Amino acid sequence: MIPLSEARARILAAAKLLPAEQVPITQGLGRVLAADVVARVTHPPTAVSAMDGWAVRTADIGRFPVTLTRIGEAPAGRPFAGTLRPGQAVRIFTGGALPDGADTVVVQEDADDHGATVTLRDGGGPGRWVRPAGQDFSVGDVGVHAGRRLTVRDLALSASMNVPWLRVRRRPRVSILATGDEVVMPGDTLAPGQIVSSNSLALCALVRQLGGEPVDLGIAGDSADSLSTLVAAASGTDLLVTIGGASVGEHDLVRSVLGAAGLELDFWKIAMRPGKPLMFGQMHGVPMIGLPGNPVSALVCAWLFLRPLLLAMQGLPADDDLRDAILARDMGANDSRADFIRAKLSTDGDGRLVAEPFPKQDSGMLSRLAWADCLILRAPHAPPVKAGDRVQVMPLDAL
Template structure:
């Protein structure tokens, strides 16, 4: 296995996504639907607007009566918001109308208030109207039976508002995939514990739990397994009801990297375990029996970069959404050297400029132990294998890390 060639990032991601299945759906109220992925189209239960409505305060008229201005019209009545004028609008008449009120029968335009002068029971129109002026036509937004929101959409605040307007109070969404995970290593302690000699505080579990939640999954933190095969097996056993198992560390072939040897007797079938990328070469994927299993590097920066590239798309894929990742282009903020054989993901600040491409400036220090730079990063700059040196202003591909 040590002689297995390194897999490309795109091939690794394709293999992971191809191995996954969509989780079942569930129906939730709108108050619980934010960030969920729609499992079926949301269908409008009403037409909006339900009638031709005024888009402005002013006067409902027959457009033909205003062809020659100024035009003096009789004010036949009023149509307040929440009310209506019940009669038919006759030639030479106007109806005082307010935003949101239905047009009287016979009216085909609105003259805005600013273009009129009221004279007792009459109104003088100073600007000619055309049919449809300032009218919100029936069904302008949607009609009964329309697919207002398509399945696979990750619901945001505007989607929730649209569903409510369509008179939909519940939505069928993908269940949140349960992602079980644990770290390995005798050197690790949880935040808040006092590290002993030669121990460090583990950042991986909490960071990964946050990423899983951001992607719409449900994190199941199994803690830290000791560098003992029995402890690794016992910890992995607790993940059987999850939709995916993720390990952090122990996936390489060193004397203390025990995940493969510990779990192979329990049915671990490895699809691949090395990827041509930096940071994150020791990335493992396979299945523990029927359970998809992703092995991330133990280095915190490598683990989180790989989680962005592989785990986040996997969680979205399991919910029936667009897995991404979604790369965009930016201008380089400073010179970078040529790249080696592995695809490089450089942590970078991202400055947005109105009307122009954003500027991605890689941090001078790219050490994969530095969580501070990952926290400060707005994006990852993607450097292809064997890329030539690049100068400031050149176009580069980036993966944004923040909304």
């Protein structure tokens, strides 16, 4: 068995940054930007009013009240064509271009409109209620930097910068193959001794959430022919993930069948719980992760190993979100394997995170993982800890 940190390092070392592709901005949400978004326009393109009111010259409003002659109006999108002279005012609306000669705006609440004239009762100095040209951004400014997963706000900014196409990383295509005669899909008829599979469905969802495209290869039976046939269908994808069949039983065929098909095994077995029988290697240059079959083990291992690999392939950092919490109940000494304890999170009266581990930690109890808010990290040979001690936790919000 190898340490967890070494296993993660080997897996990340195999990550190859995926090439970029161009997509319309309407398809950019959630994609990872491969090239900076650079403004093609200046916004606002000219000085505009921030309020409904009157565009005037500061020189004309040194005292109040003052009555000026109305010479036109400037609604948004229809600029006033003339030039403001002394003693004149232009009715202006939010977003309207500031007329030549004007340098300030008096809001309509401080004015009395008489039709041909307007009386102003208050106002500010130069630039009051004026948005100068380029206040938001100018041509050539970088709005969104490469290496970011695009959000709704990023797309809004890109659109306003007049960028209709985006350079993004290609989505990693991930083949997912479950194994085992005992496994059937949800809704199928259960024969004696069979169980309903959750792993394929969950892993497909996780791959999508992480920005990838899952390719569900189905369930291979416990025969070399069945496994070989479905593994061949993984050709052309960026990553192969198998579920189950990686242990040492007579029906655990993944190592032997994939080995015959060209698998170059890097490691097998990690000093961790849950997830000890995890396998990693390369199939003709394509990374392969063999996850354990127990659902908790499969998902915890996917979070710890598959997630950082997929992020790295898209050019994103693969750091874990680790936080400190107060332990709610005693825990005994740990053995030689790193342990990931499923736990609930709450907040005490001082605003501190409190982690309460479930009393039963079995890799077959998916309900506990579904109800958990975090994993408590316990290092190999960690000493006993008492309620009130500090522990490190990994929140599971995204999982």
